[in-house]
Amino acid sequence: AIRNEGDPQSWPPLFSLHVPAMLCIFASLVSFSLSLSLSVDSFVSPSSQVFATQLLSAVETNTRHTSSSNRPTETDRPSYLAGDAPLTIVVGSPSFVSCADCESSQQPNNFAQLPLGSFSLCRNESTFVVTTLSEQGALYGIGSIYRELGGVVAGPWSGPPARHARGSPSHGWVAERGVQSPLLARRGFHYHTEHPLELAHFLNGVSIVNGTEDDGSAWQAQWPLWQQLCQWLVLTRSNTFEWSLLRLPSCPRPGPRACGDPSLSPLRLERLRNITATAHSLGLQVGADLPIAEVQQRGWFILDVLNATQTANPTPTIRARLAWLADAGFDYLSTESGTSEFTATNDTQMVRWMNETAAAATAAFGAKTGEQTSAWIKVHCSQGQPCADYTTPWQPDTPLNYNFLPLYADTAMGVYPHTVEFYSLRDPAPTYGNTNFSSMATFVNWTRSRPRCDRSVVYHGESAYWVSVDSSVPLALPLYVAARLADLRALVSPQVGGGSSTGCPLDGSITFTSGYQLDYWIHDAAIAAAQWGTGLSPHMSEAEALAAVFTTALSDATAGKAAAAIAMDQQRWLVYGNDTDRLTANNSAALHGKATGAAYLVGWGTWQNIPSELNELNALTQPQHLSLISTRLDVPLGSRARYASTVAPLLSGLAQAADTWASTWAALPTASNWPIFGSLLNLTALRAQQVATSYAYAYSWPKGPSDPGRLAELTRLRSIMANATAIARSLNDTLVVPWTGTWHGVDDSVTAYAYGYLWPAVSLYYWWRDVRLAVLPHPTADLSPCLWNIEDPSLILSG
Structure with missing residues (x-):
């Protein structure tokens, strides 16, 4: 009653x-x-x-x-x-x-x-x-x-x-x-629908089947998923959810409904109003992620940098777009600078655009929410973009990193300091041109040290990166939770009485997420517990805190402790690898990455290989590795010696460790409550074996095809792939949204990708590509990074 x-x-x-x-x-x-x-x-x-x-x-x-x-x-x-x-x-x-x-x-x-x-x-x-x-x-x-x-x-x-x-x-x-009471005011997730995720079409107000806009049935069919997601967010004590709105193409083929201009269509507006109303009815705030001028991955940019009228007088365009978002029911704006994560605009012009956007956001959303800040801009961790007109406040003789431009914008523009992947602020982080994320930590601390506390700072770490790093391989990586918890413990220590530093409070944590299938919801549930305050007491050890958030996520204390132990061991092998001494972990990104397990477990495709082979580390979005081709051909000279001395023992130890992770979990009396997570751990163990075996086979190439040792490695590799294929096929049967596990072609997607976000996982795409390079080398094809390319750079980079 x-x-x-x-x-x-x-x-x-x-x-x-x-x-x-x-x-x-x-x-x-x-x-x-x-x-x-x-x-x-x-x-x-x-x-x-x-x-x-x-x-x-x-x-x-x-x-x-x-x-x-x-x-x-x-x-x-x-x-x-x-x-x-x-x-x-x-x-x-x-x-x-x-x-x-x-x-x-x-x-x-x-x-x-x-x-x-x-x-x-x-x-x-x-x-x-x-x-x-x-x-x-x-x-x-x-x-x-x-x-x-x-x-x-x-x-x-x-x-x-x-x-x-x-x-x-x-x-x-x-x-x-x-x-x-919650420790942080803003707690939630950024659901990155620039990736082809479960609700990428739905949350963009699109109903497409086989490349054609249907009568709305496909969109309507996903209502239960959205309702259930909102309910789950409430149960995890999250209060904020945002996603990327995309620039919608015209109808690829004629359908029952005429598209017109779908990005601003009345139909899309009506659907977004219903979506936001559902969230509001359960007390959730919803944000729209629209970049100011960034064009990558079909992001729905506000300003067209090729339109001289808009760039010269941006105010009308910005205000009109944000008013439309407010009419759709959104509560705030999440935005981006630059034209991509790696390319910049004129720095003084971008600061002006930031100020215009912050003012427009206040006008559009402020009266409704009553909040001082209505727009936040991501502060990316990429390197190699020095400003011409601004210097670094804490190093006045150094040009400012372009990503840090919000420091010079109006304080109505809040900031999302954004680190990537499973690296914490204290870890070596050989990705995006970094050796570690110390510059990001400095940015956060300096911004929070301002006397008036007049700029909102919301931490923006990740629980999954996708593309080629985690769920797409697929890998079980509770390590993500350990990294995010470590960051929150460091950032909020003054707020819980555990730190001696002074500064403005952290306003919140909005975690970047890339899908909830394959039990990746466990990452977000545990991080949500930390965002509320679980595990942030300075009186808890790191292991106790990690077990606490996993216990909340899994509703099982024994499983929580096991997940915490696996995560901490993953940090040892994937983040530190052969360099177990944190005091010596500041080697160059290239050399250190080649000695960590993460560099080999992640997937390698065309757009990871190209910057790796060109040694363009600022454009490399994962840790550098010693490639299979270098191991086989000894190019550059000394590669085979490096494999034998460094990589081979790393991969051998990693394979043993990953097998322990899987067996530890399987031994739990309640392991059957999370069969998908158990399968992922088994696949992670098999991936470690597959990588170690592929490299061993490539290294033994000079011995010839009839060498008994090489034949034994080949037999072992076939067995590993057969076992992995069986598990991957079983995971495909668990997908709530089957579309996410298929190859469908560009015309069938709102995103810039021709496949669902879990197609690489269930097809073992990255595994088979490695096998192709190790076992079936072609005189010319295996030297090309374009082998089995699955992404169109014109869509990824320019939309």
Whole structure:
């Protein structure tokens, strides 16, 4: 029973259309025999009430449990956990709820001064009381009760919330009492739809089947995925979600609907309004990522740098575009500088454009949200772009890195310091022309040291890079969580009392993500826990903190500790490799990268090989490696000696370590709860074996094709590929969006890619390319980096 004490809020247009379907989805979850009284304040929206009831009703109440190894006996269990005990849950403001039976220390007197999303939870027998002033706090409190009753939060598309027998939270959840507040104000994710992800079409308001805009059925079919993702974000206590809006091409072929100008079409506007309304109904803020002038990967740039009228007088164009976004329901702008991550515009002109964009964002969004900052710009980590007109504030004699230009923009423009891949701010990071990310750490610290704290700083690390590094291989890399947690612990230490430095608070953390299938949601769930504040206490060791966030993500303390141990060992092999001493890890990016496991586990395609072979490290987006061709041909001279002395022992040790990661996870009593993650760990182990074997075969090339050792390596390589292919095919069957595992051609995609983001993974594209280079060398083809190229540079670089 739902009892709404205030005037019910009207359903937004979205829910008037979709509630019947939504209830059909929930029908299999809700146990209407549940004895539950949910009393909510008037500010809790109807959609939140439906979600709360669905969630709590997934906890079975009719099954009584006997004593077991991990649950108390009936006589030991509190009455509110007993199978037949009715539940009463009251949610609302201090004036709405009655907390006479709760401890007074659990009810603050200054609730209005607490961060948005704060709540207080208390219990008396079978009554739970959630005190809060916000929709977010109401849902977070109900989610806490769900977990305390034994509920588990899985991935957004892992199926409906499992039905759980009500019992003690033996999965590692610690019952929350008293005030719970987020440490960071902005917590969420940037879903990078410039990559061909699950919802790339849907979130861009496009309904395409086989290259043709259909009658909207394809778009409508993904509604449940979006609803489930919004619900999952709430359960992870995230409050912000953004994605890239793309420049839509004209209809590639005639369809039932005429496209016209699809980027600004009324149809797209209507669809985006419905999308944003869904998020708002659950207390989420939504942002649109549009670059100011960047053109790569079909990003929907605001200004056309080839249009002299726009560049000379940018104000009308910028204000019109941001007003359109506000009309679509977006709450803020996320943007980019330059014309790509690696190419710059005139620096003084770009600062002017930043100022115009910040002012337009304030005008478009500020009145609605009431926030001081309505636009944030990414500060990329690429190197080699010195400014002509600006110097570095902390090194006045040094030209400013172009990416740091926001330092000279109006303070209404917030910043997203953006590091890439699984490297933390303290690690060696031989990627994008860096040796490490110390320059990014300096940028963050300097920006936060300003006396007035007048520029918003939101950290923007990654939980997946895609392209050729992680899920596309595919690899299981809980290492990402370790890196993001280490960064947050370093950046927020003054806020939690653990640091001696002073400075402005970090406003938030918006993590760059590239898809949730193949159990990559585990990364984001663990990072979301850290963004709330889990694991950030200075009194916790790094291992304890890492286990804590994984425990929250997996709802299992034993699995959380195992994932943390795997992540820390991955750091040793993938980030440090042969150079285990952090004090000596500042070698050149090229030399250090060649001695780390990451350089060999990641995939290598055309657009990774070209800058590698040209030694253009500023354009190389992953750690440098010693190639298979260099190992076989000894070009440049000394490559074979380097392989024998450095790479061979690294790959041998990495293969053994990766096998341990997989076997450790498989030995868990609850490993079957995450079969996909287990399969990924097995594939990671096989990838390490495949790389080690391919290199050994290439190194033995001078011995001739009939050498017994070479034949043994070839037999081993065939066995590895057969085992990996079987696992990859099984993963293909688990994809929630089958399109993401297929090759479909450019005409069928809104993005610049001709394939779904997991096609390289399920086809083992990068594996077979390595095998081709190692086993079937051609006199000329294997010397070309264009072997099996799958990307059109004209689309990737210019859209």
